[in-house]
Amino acid sequence: MNSPQIGSQFLTLFAAGMLVFQLLLVVQRMLLTNIRLFALQSLLLAAIAGIVAWFNKAPHVYLVAGLTLVGKVWLLPWILQRQVRRIGITQEIEPLLNPPTSMLICGALTLLGYVVARPFTSLERFGNNTLAVAITLLLTGFFLMFNRRKAVTQVLALLTVENGIMLAAVALTTYGMPLVVELGIFFDVMVAVMVLGILLYRIRESFESMDTSKLSQLKG
């Protein structure tokens, strides 16, 4: 159970799992399911942080795992779910591109992610697909943001981008970032989601819609 090889395999597996959840997120239109998918993806991230902490004997990475668990698996999904229930919208309206096309594009983005990560990938390194997955999460997260029109989904997309970056930070540097930076980032993300929540509510109130394509009065 202590062999780094097993750790590396789990890391690879969980990172791949994060990617799978991301792709499901891209084609899923039920908002509540989307939020749960995000929570599951974050759970895998927490697990990855735990594995890294265990095999690299880096106690402060456990804290990252803990914060991810509390913040992204429990707190943020809870806030977002409450938001969705309060607004009373369950389904995303038709995205700009239909699911097959989106899937195809995400496939291309995944390929791109692996190409960009190519120079940094070596079989000896611990969890060698993580950077590629991280970059893919980043790219598909951006795609998701442009493809969807519901404000909640855009927030989720932003959070998956965050997940990708944290994955890179934890797995790539095999030690995580300095503690103060990790804490700062965690705090920022929490506050950002709360502020986005406030804004969302206000937009809903004054536009009677959460469709961000209606935000199009300002031009030039």
Added chain:
Amino acid sequence: MVLALIVLVPLLAGLMCLATRSRTAWEWLNLLAFAIVGALAIVLAANLLSHGTITGLGGFLRADALSTLVVLLIAFVALGCAIYAVGYFRREERDGRAIATQLRRYYVLTPLFVSMMLLVPLADSLGVMWVAAEATTITAVLLVTFYNQKTSFEAGWKYIIIGSVGISLALFGTVMTYYAAAKVVGHTEHGMNWSVLAGVANQFDKNAMRLAFICVLLGYGTKAGLVPMHTWKPDAYEEAPIPTAALFGAGVINCAIYGIARFDVLAEKCLGREFPGKLLIGFGLASILLSAPFILAQRNFRRILAYSSIDHAGIMVAALGFGGKLGALGATLHMLFHAVTKPLMFFCAGNVQQQFDTAYLRKIRGVVHVLPWTGGLFLMATLAVTGTPPFSIFQSEFKILSAALVAGRPWVAFAFLAGVVTIFAGFLMHMARLNLGNPQVRPGPVVASECPWKFCAMITVAAAVVMLGFWIPAPLYRLVEEATHIIGGF
């Protein structure tokens, strides 16, 4: 100690504003906080010039000449805005455009916003710098939506979504930089500190640094408003209340350019001049050239200010790209001159908008006939911002142009010049008509006395603008020179 206080004083003032309920208390708390920050910034500059680099909180905070210059400028802009805000918001309240809860939001969030802005240059760790930059985005959103109109929410939503996308790219770039350095620096609590990284940047992993620099440039470039990540800017500048817009236009922009400059130093040491230079010049030139037609065809003067800000971000980034002694000096001077000049532009625009209750150019003519001081200063600010001699921006733009020629890029220099001249023409056309043209409708009576708060802010900034055109105080110039050494990496 000074370093920690600079960040903490406004933070505290913001929290105290949250606890109080009277408008006068909010106003004075803000004024007091920013006056203290201003004084502390001057103390910091004096200490720095006599003792060299200062660290605080066990290396968490660090101020060299470049950070000190940026802190000084933010403090100047924040104090100016605080004075202006008193008059501005009293008028907004009187005219029924804002109510007490909105004012409270402004006076609570602005000190927090400024505090985070000040942390950007003072943080030694690139990670903490990122955290602070993200925090400026978050604290400012509810300021952008101040007026609670549909358009404000639209601007706010665009601002936070585009800003967050950008800033997450910057985080990825920061992580990649950390990774590029990991083999050299090892994993310590100081492994992200710029002062540590700058010493060993030549041994970084080159591939990782290349990817890192692209991401960081896109990320902080979004905050600075470089084309094509600029789209949030016109909306936010149009919708935010004037003092907030001025803080964006003269404060946040410097924080963003500061971030880019820090990473540029690392990238240059690791990869040489060519790679970061080309990227910086590309984005810079695109920003200058794109903002020119938008300024020419613009119908709203708030948006003109936004495009002007995009243009100036482009100029600074291009100057960093040209590099060398002249490029670095040009960029630093431009940072200084732009931050001093821009607030005046915003203040005058705010006065005009409040007087005429619109920001559409075609509805306003002959401002000087109604508001003689504002009209006159508005014209002066226009000339100063577009780089007309004898005003100071002319000097920095001239240096940057020379830097382009020295760097052997005559075509880039030509395009730069063409963009800057077009913008000058467009600006002057709009502003001359706005200020001097014949009033279409019968103008209101000449406003005998302009609001003393707003007037005081305008005159102070105007005096600084005029002074810098002819004379830079010796200590300030030394600060600029030392900052130039840091940016130039020599």
